[in-house]
Amino acid sequence: MVRLGMPESDYPDIRELHLFSEMADEPFMTLMRGAYVQNFPPRIELITEGDSSDFLHIVLSGSVDLFSSWNGRETSMATAWPVSTFILAATIKDAPYLMSARTLEKSRIALVPSQDVRAVFDADQGFARAIVSELAQCYRSVIKAQKDLKLRSSLERLANHLLQQQKHSGDVNEFDLQFEKRRLASVLGMTPENLSRAFKALHPYGVEIDGSHVRIADLGELKRFAKPDPLIDDPST
Amino acid sequence: MVRLGMPESDYPDIRELHLFSEMADEPFMTLMRGAYVQNFPPRIELITEGDSSDFLHIVLSGSVDLFSSWNGRETSMATAWPVSTFILAATIKDAPYLMSARTLEKSRIALVPSQDVRAVFDADQGFARAIVSELAQCYRSVIKAQKDLKLRSSLERLANHLLQQQKHSGDVNEFDLQFEKRRLASVLGMTPENLSRAFKALHPYGVEIDGSHVRIADLGELKRFAKPDPLIDDPST
DNA sequence: CCGTTTTCTTGATCTGGATCAAGTCATCGG
DNA sequence: CCGATGACTTGATCCAGATCAAGAAAACGG
Numbered sequence: 001m002v003r004l005g006m007p008e009s010d011y012p013d014i015r016e017l018h019l020f021s022e023m024a025d026e027p028f029m030t031l032m033r034g035a036y037v038q039n040f041p042p043r044i045e046l047i048t049e050g051d052s053s054d055f056l057h058i059v060l061s062g063s064v065d066l067f068s069s070w071n072g073r074e075t076s077m078a079t080a081w082p083v084s085t086f087i088l089a090a091t092i093k094d095a096p097y098l099m100s101a102r103t104l105e106k107s108r109i110a111l112v113p114s115q116d117v118r119a120v121f122d123a124d125q126g127f128a129r130a131i132v133s134e135l136a137q138c139y140r141s142v143i144k145a146q147k148d149l150k151l152r153s154s155l156e157r158l159a160n161h162l163l164q165q166q167k168h169s170g171d172v173n174e175f176d177l178q179f180e181k182r183r184l185a186s187v188l189g190m191t192p193e194n195l196s197r198a199f200k201a202l203h204p205y206g207v208e209i210d211g212s213h214v215r216i217a218d219l220g221e222l223k224r225f226a227k228p229d230p231l232i233d234d235p236s237t
Numbered sequence: 238m239v240r241l242g243m244p245e246s247d248y249p250d251i252r253e254l255h256l257f258s259e260m261a262d263e264p265f266m267t268l269m270r271g272a273y274v275q276n277f278p279p280r281i282e283l284i285t286e287g288d289s290s291d292f293l294h295i296v297l298s299g300s301v302d303l304f305s306s307w308n309g310r311e312t313s314m315a316t317a318w319p320v321s322t323f324i325l326a327a328t329i330k331d332a333p334y335l336m337s338a339r340t341l342e343k344s345r346i347a348l349v350p351s352q353d354v355r356a357v358f359d360a361d362q363g364f365a366r367a368i369v370s371e372l373a374q375c376y377r378s379v380i381k382a383q384k385d386l387k388l389r390s391s392l393e394r395l396a397n398h399l400l401q402q403q404k405h406s407g408d409v410n411e412f413d414l415q416f417e418k419r420r421l422a423s424v425l426g427m428t429p430e431n432l433s434r435a436f437k438a439l440h441p442y443g444v445e446i447d448g449s450h451v452r453i454a455d456l457g458e459l460k461r462f463a464k465p466d467p468l469i470d471d472p473s474t
Numbered sequence: 475c476c477g478t479t480t481t482c483t484t485g486a487t488c489t490g491g492a493t494c495a496a497g498t499c500a501t502c503g504g
Numbered sequence: 505c506c507g508a509t510g511a512c513t514t515g516a517t518c519c520a521g522a523t524c525a526a527g528a529a530a531a532c533g534g
Contacts, residue, residue: 049468070388071464077383089373089380095474098380121369128365132358135372136326142379143326143335146314149386150426151307154521181482189387194521196483211482211530227308231286237332391491418512431491433513448500448512 006035006110010060013083014110017058019134022126031120035112046101046109053090053097055111059083062107065183066099076186078141079104079179088134091117104179140237147232154190158198159226160233161188162207166216173219177212243272243347247297250320251347254295256371259363268357272349283338283346290327290334292348296320299344302420303336313423315378316341316416325371328354341416377474384469391427395435396463397470398425399444403453410456414449 011032014020020028037060040046046057049068057064057080064080077099080086090097091114103109121128148157161184169175177184185195199209205225206218216222230237248269251257257265274297277283283294286305294301294317301317314336317323327334328351340346358365385394398421406412414421422432436446442462443455453459467474 068384068388068468070384070466070469073388075384075387077380077387089376092369092373093377095377096468098377098384098468122362122366125359125365128362128369129359132329132365132369132372135369135376136329139326139372139376139379140330140332140335142376142383143314146379146383146386147305147307147312147335149383150312150314151305151310182480191522192482193484193523197521200483229307231305231333231335232307428492429512430493430514434491437513 006032006037010037010110013060014058017083017085019085019088019130020127022130023120023124024126027120027124027127031112031116034116035110037108037110040103040107040109042103042105042107044103046103047087047097047099049097049100051097053087053094053114055113056085056091056117057087057101058085058110058112060108060110062109063104063179064101064107064109065104066101067186068099074186075189076183078145079183079187085134088131088138092121092131092135094118104183141235144232144235149189151232154188154194155198155201156226157188157190158195159202159205159207159222160228162202162214162216163222163226163228164233164235165214166219173217174213174215177214181212243269243274247274247347250297251295254320254322256322256325256367257364259367260357260361261363264357264361264364268349268353271353272347274345274347277340277344277346279340279342279344281340283340284324284334286334286337288334290324290331290351292350293322293328293354294324294338295322295347295349297345297347299346300341300416301338301344301346302341303338304423305336311423312426313420315382316420316424322371325368325375329358329368329372331355341420378472381469381472386426388469391425391431392435392438393463394425394427395432396439396442396444396459397465399439399451399453400459400463400465401470401472402451403456410454411450411452414451418449 014032015028020031040062046064059080059082061082063082064086065076066078066080066086067074067076080101086101087097087099094114121131148160152160165175165178166173181195182192185192188195190198199207202222202225206216206221208215208217251269252265257268277299283301296317296319298319300319301323302313303315303317303323304311304313306312317338323338324334324336331351358368385397389397402412402415403410418432419429422429425432427435436444439459439462443453443458445452445454
């Protein structure tokens with residue numbers, strides 16, 4: 001786990017993030033100069049809920065599980081993929097993290113001091129606008145997740161998740177699950193045992209599963225069951 | 238249902254909202270001059286999910302239920318009380334509403350054109366900062382709600398809700414429920430029948446209920462059961 | 475390559491909460 | 505004041521999904 005200033009070779013990837021793409025060069029450089037990059041092995045806890053938010057985190061490679069615990073129980077809330085940020089809201093409000101984060105695999109994470117983020121927000125209008133847009137996006141994502149949870153059964157959630165993955169994989173009828181099943185279960189708010197059964201229960205709707213490989217024999221049939229709704233399932237709006 | 242330009246007597250209330258308190262006078266007046274105020278009877282649908290977001294809404298008096306539907310089911314997502322705004326995220330992103338809204342009682346609602354909000358955001362730094370802060374706050378509220386849903390049983394959710402209400406009522410041991418039980422049930426993600434039984438199930442922990450009046454005989458006992466957690470239950474952080 | 479560990483599956487059982495069905499109570503317009 | 509409508513409660517039943525238990529299949533470290 002080596003900590004070092006950010007190598008300039010990482011700048012372009014970060015610059016492309018829509019959070020940083022619309023700002024002027026100089027404030028961007030200010031942010032980058034104060035930032036660090038660290039390489040983490042799998043399953044390392046990066047932040048713990050309740051801690052104060054000293055850094056905005058950016059996943060450069062690998063992936064990060066955002067999860068929460070209460071009274072001995074634990075649930076996956078979301079996953080951060082490259083290249084994206086996480087815990088922006090805590091950074092902005094200078095408030096404690098509401099979620100913990102751990103690497104799922106070997107990951108490179110950039111750390112930008114929260115103070116710098118707040119300072120540059122005031123100095124650069126493009127950055128300010130991008131932060132607002134990103135926050136609004138995050139908010140809408142959680143609302144969608146909440147609707148998914150409150151309005152659907154676990155089988156319906158799985159069916160819609162598969163449709164999302166299918167679309168994400170380029171509208172082909174075969175693809176691999178993005179993460180291990182026990183995590184998928186937690187994300188969907190169910191147990192691993194039940195996920196196993198849910199896959200079987202989707203068989204009549206043309207879903208075939210082999211390990212982490214999914215084949216959707218009849219997309220129309222699955223859609224008829226899942227009833228996908230852009231106001232819940234479309235991540236872009 | 239009368240539509241008219243906003244009377245100046247409403248300005249001070251709105252000005253006090255932290256969304257508008259830190260901005261300069263002139264852009265504030267710009268927003269107000271473009272705004273409308275309407276009086277609505279109870280149970281009127283103000284906005285429908287999926288519609289485009291033409292106005293930022295501000296509850297001046299009364300209260301508003303934010304709810305969502307899918308496949309014939311419906312759930313309450315949140316309640317907007319005076320004086321606060323709702324659907325800020327949709328306004329900012331110029332994206333369709335993710336939730337519908339209906340008045341719970343006779344209500345006065347101010348409508349600020351979304352275009353104006355976006356324009357003034359670019360012109361006034363104080364307003365920009367306030368919007369970011371408000372959005373981050375909203376985001377964190379939903380995350381808390383999601384943790385509540387995924388990590389707790391309905392009985393635990395009710396117990397913690399009562400503790401929140403108790404605190405909100407000024408730390409007294411008797412208070413009235415803020416809304417009718419069928420809505421409370423929906424907010425807590427349960428059925429009215431089950432809410433009824435849940436109140437009874439909390440009796441051993443010192444909860445007594447009479448109509449909408451609640452008496453908490455033993456706060457310590459209830460807390461021992463509910464295990465409130467600031468990272469889920471504290472609305473301010 | 476093998477033994478260990480972990481994930482995944484499958485079956486049996488249990489339970490929290492939903493649904494269905496009635497009845498009671500409160501509110502309110504006439 | 506009455507009748508009607510909708511809210512709330514209570515009991516009986518049902519079901520989705522959790523839990524428990526055990527085996528099968530992968531993943532992994534040496």
